[in-house]
Amino acid sequence: MAVRKSKSQRIVMGVIFALFVLYAVTLLYPMIWMFLSSLKGSLEYETGNSLDLPKRWLFSNYGLAFESLVVRNKGGGTTSFFGMVWNSVWMNGISIVLGTLVSAITTYTIAKLQFPGKKVFYAVILFMMMLPIYGSMASSLQIKKQLGVFDNVFNVLVSTFAVGGYKFLILYAFFKSVSWSYAEAAYIDGASHFQVFWNVMFPQALAPLAVFAIQDFIAGWNDYMSPLIYMPSYPTIASGLYQYESQMIRGMNYPVYFAGIVISAIPILIIFISMRKTFMTSLSMGGLKG
Amino acid sequence: MKKDSYNATNLGFWGNLKQSLYEAKRRIFPRVNKNKNVSMKKGMWLFSYAVWALPIVYFLIFYVYLNFNSVMLAFKDVNNNFTLENFNTVIQEIVKSDGEILIALRNTLLFFTLSLLLMPVNIVVSYALYKQVWGYKFFEVIFYLPSIIGGVVWMTAYKNFIHPNGPLFTILLDLQLITEAPELLANTDTAIWAVLMSSLWLGIPSSMLVYLGTLARIPQDVMEAAELDGVGFWREIANITVPLIWPAISTNLLFAVIGFFGASGNVLLLTEGRYNTTTLSYWLYDQVVVNDRYNVPSAMGILMTIASLPLVVICRWLSNKVETIEF
Numbered sequence: 001m002a003v004r005k006s007k008s009q010r011i012v013m014g015v016i017f018a019l020f021v022l023y024a025v026t027l028l029y030p031m032i033w034m035f036l037s038s039l040k041g042s043l044e045y046e047t048g049n050s051l052d053l054p055k056r057w058l059f060s061n062y063g064l065a066f067e068s069l070v071v072r073n074k075g076g077g078t079t080s081f082f083g084m085v086w087n088s089v090w091m092n093g094i095s096i097v098l099g100t101l102v103s104a105i106t107t108y109t110i111a112k113l114q115f116p117g118k119k120v121f122y123a124v125i126l127f128m129m130m131l132p133i134y135g136s137m138a139s140s141l142q143i144k145k146q147l148g149v150f151d152n153v154f155n156v157l158v159s160t161f162a163v164g165g166y167k168f169l170i171l172y173a174f175f176k177s178v179s180w181s182y183a184e185a186a187y188i189d190g191a192s193h194f195q196v197f198w199n200v201m202f203p204q205a206l207a208p209l210a211v212f213a214i215q216d217f218i219a220g221w222n223d224y225m226s227p228l229i230y231m232p233s234y235p236t237i238a239s240g241l242y243q244y245e246s247q248m249i250r251g252m253n254y255p256v257y258f259a260g261i262v263i264s265a266i267p268i269l270i271i272f273i274s275m276r277k278t279f280m281t282s283l284s285m286g287g288l289k290g
Numbered sequence: 291m292k293k294d295s296y297n298a299t300n301l302g303f304w305g306n307l308k309q310s311l312y313e314a315k316r317r318i319f320p321r322v323n324k325n326k327n328v329s330m331k332k333g334m335w336l337f338s339y340a341v342w343a344l345p346i347v348y349f350l351i352f353y354v355y356l357n358f359n360s361v362m363l364a365f366k367d368v369n370n371n372f373t374l375e376n377f378n379t380v381i382q383e384i385v386k387s388d389g390e391i392l393i394a395l396r397n398t399l400l401f402f403t404l405s406l407l408l409m410p411v412n413i414v415v416s417y418a419l420y421k422q423v424w425g426y427k428f429f430e431v432i433f434y435l436p437s438i439i440g441g442v443v444w445m446t447a448y449k450n451f452i453h454p455n456g457p458l459f460t461i462l463l464d465l466q467l468i469t470e471a472p473e474l475l476a477n478t479d480t481a482i483w484a485v486l487m488s489s490l491w492l493g494i495p496s497s498m499l500v501y502l503g504t505l506a507r508i509p510q511d512v513m514e515a516a517e518l519d520g521v522g523f524w525r526e527i528a529n530i531t532v533p534l535i536w537p538a539i540s541t542n543l544l545f546a547v548i549g550f551f552g553a554s555g556n557v558l559l560l561t562e563g564r565y566n567t568t569t570l571s572y573w574l575y576d577q578v579v580v581n582d583r584y585n586v587p588s589a590m591g592i593l594m595t596i597a598s599l600p601l602v603v604i605c606r607w608l609s610n611k612v613e614t615i616e617f
Contacts, residue, residue, distance in 0.1 A: 008522055008523070009522065009523050012522075012523040012524070013418070013421070013423050013424070013523070016414075016418045016423055017423050017424050017425065020415075020418070020423065020425070020429050021425075023433075023494060024428075024429060024432045024433075026491065027432055027433075027435060027436065027491075028432065029457075030447040030448065030451045030457075031447055033447070033451060033457055034446065034447045034450065034451075037450070049460060050455055050456050050457050050460050051457055051460050051461070102344075102345065105341050106341055106342060106345055109337070109338040109341050109342065113334050113337070113338050114334060115334060115335045115338040115339065116335065118338070121342070124349075128353065130548065130602055130606070131595075131599075131602060132548055132549055132551070132552060132595065132598055132602075133357060133360075133591070133595050134551055134552065134570075134571075134574065134590075134591040134594035134595050134598070135360065135574050135587050135588055135589075135590050135591010135592065135594060135595070136356055136357060136360050136588075136591060137574060137575065137578045137579070137587070137591075138360070138363055138577075138578045138583075138584035138585075138587050138588050138591075139356050139357070139359040139360035139363055139584075139588060140352065140356055141578060141579075141584070142359065142363070142584060143351065143352070143355065143356055143359060147351075158348065158352075161344045161345045161347070161348035162345075162348060162352070163345045163348075163349075192333075192337075193333060193334060193337035194337065218438050221440065222439070222440030222441060222442070222443075224440070224441065224442055224558075224559075225558075225575075228579065229575075229578075229579050238440050238441075238442045241442050241446075242442050242558075242559060245446070246562070254450070257446075258446070258450075261442065261443050261446050261447075262443075264440065264442070264443060265439050265440065265443045268438055268439060268440070269439075272434075272438055276431065
């Protein structure tokens with residue numbers, strides 16, 4: 001299309017461009033500054049001019065981060081930096097794999113199968129989305145402690161059975177739009193319900209499910225709240241780094257801490273860079289239409 | 291949410307269910323598809339219920355019983371005896387002139403207002419990217435960083451960046467715009483504004499992908515027609531774009547308003563609620579997790595939930611009122 005932009009239009013776009021540049025700088029500069037600071041010596045950071053470049057680029061701070069960023073967890077023990085990374089990996093691994101399967105198969109039954117009560121399920125899920133309930137954290141902690149699913153692997157397992165939210169709505173719309181004829185054919189060939197789901201429906205849903213999995217990974221990797229509340233003995237990379245900082249009020253080696261922070265962002269950046277296309281195009285399916 | 295969102299489930303082509311069941315269903319949900327051509331597959335109920343068994347158990351424990359237990363907690367003291375004292379404590383904290391809940395309420399309102407003010411900004415940002423402002427591909431990537439990089443990372447950068455010895459005040463001192471570097475996050479007068487500032491900073495491009503995705507679905511000819519008519523940028527946004535992407539906007543608005551009492555910023559990471567920066571949701575967290583108090587927060591939670599009910603009703607009513615443009 002070759003519509004010529006009017007003059008005023010171009011002025012507006014120019015102003016917006018200038019503002020965008022300014023905003024991009026405010027996003028990037030603090031990050032670059034933190035990275036540069038992570039290469040300084042501890043004393044140099046504390047006493048020197050914060051705008052100066054590092055005198056010597058101490059990449060050794062990154063090795064030190066793995067050694068010295070040890071956090072006292074609330075279970076009484078300590079967790080090393082590797083431990084925090086591992087906690088982030090296994091917790092997210094379990095909840096993404098199981099959570100994706102559970103939400104796929106439950107949403108599929110509501111969208112495609114017929115059974116009494118499914119509309120009630122749908123209505124309940126919508127109701128839960130529409131009605132915010134505050135202050136249930138106390139009750140939730142109490143119940144989890146009573147059931148023994150507090151501060152252990154079962155907490156992660158149990159939470160994967162929470163179905164609902166916008167993910168449900170999008171998957172629901174997706175399964176609705178998938179043609180039923182392959183499933184029909186599979187049924188005629190004698191496939192069971194699970195086989196139809198697993199061999200016919202699930203492969204077709206891989207694209208949106210993969211996007212959700214990536215979203216969940218990013219959200220889980222960055223989540224510092226829920227590990228802090230429900231898994232206090234298992235600090236993740238996000239909750240652990242926060243706890244480390246609040247424990248070390250004095251005598252903290254800031255550059256090494258910054259190095260830890262930078263390391264924590266690297267997996268996200270790698271995923272983002274390698275999957276930028278998928279991200280930018282398919283995440284937009286979150287754009288709700290009607 | 292649109293008014294007929296759950297009526298959209300009219301896909302019942304396995305509908306060879308018993309007549310009585312249909313009637314029972316129709317009594318609850320008036321619109322039921324009566325397509326009975328396809329025969330019922332064996333074991334479909336069994337399979338569906340097997341799939342739902344654990345989610346249902348989860349729902350019964352962690353939704354139904356959990357909320358029931360919440361109510362119980364609110365009416366009990368630490369020794370499990372019935373009391374109304376928890377509600378009294380909450381109300382005292384609101385009525386007192388420097389009560390913590392009153393401060394939390396004020397701050398929650400500030401964060402909520404900020405999120406509303408950011409919405410038009412979000413739309414303009416997305417629209418400029420959609421209109422392919424120069425360098426839009428680069429900006430899209432950079433503007434997406436706040437949504438994918440974690441709060442701990444951003445807030446560590448922010449906190450140290452605005453520290454008296456940090457780059458921001460070093461630059462301002464060098465330019466002689468100020469004579470003394472203030473400690474913004476450790477001062478009752480400024481801390482809340484510094485926390486709000488961090489939300490503003492990272493919130494400028496939020497919902498970008500949702501709006502871009504919605505804009506991308508608008509047929510090209512609609513947009514081109516508007517451009518040929520020579521409408522200016524702002525009129526195009528106000529009169530053409532906003533109505534076209536209204537479903538996305540109203541959904542965002544709806545969830546912002548419904549979640550009013552949950553509005554909060556990075557309070558934990560920046561100030562841990564000190565210097566009058568607490569919000570309602572931070573206060574709840576602080577009471578339960580840090581102070582191990584279960585009863586008063588539960589009472590507070592009930593009051594918040596009840597207070598938000600009118601918001602939910604009004605929102606639903608409003609979103610049913612506004613007509614959506616189909617294209």
